[in-house]
Amino acid sequence: MPAPKSKDPVEDQLKSFVADDPNSKYAFDSVERDAPQSEICREGNKLSRKCITLKMHSTRMFAAMQEQGFFCVLPMDPSQTHIECTRIPKS
Template sequence: MAKENPAQTLKAFVSEDPSSRYTFDSERDAPQSELCREGDKLSRKCIMIQMHSTRLFQAMQEQGFFCALPMDPSRTHIECKPIPKS
């Protein structure tokens, strides 16, 4: 069985709906992160991706997203929104 390519997995997941808002979270220094496509409760979809959160942050920016911590200081996930194409 071939080892999955995390960058390809990310690209494929985001390409399903590139205009959605995404969030990701992981334990400190964990080698994987949970990446979720946010929608209503029925359409929210999450995957586990073999990428440290710092690399995932960078990879999402490379995909054209602006990523930041949420305004609520009690939340620890990162929110990524698509940067509008001008």
């Protein structure tokens, strides 16, 4: 079932990207703090990893991923700045 359309076309792009493989792990990052765009990647092996760049601040991306049922955290390594998101299983 396709994700419902929102009023924000960028958010629709994110929902469409996640809908392609909703059970994968995702990671996103911005080039610099408060940057107006972020890159989000669907994690997998090197051959199946796919990334897109969206005009969305990382704080909005964080909220949008949580709205889609993902739990997002910083990685354990403090030198890393990306945010990792995993879908919360529905019971």
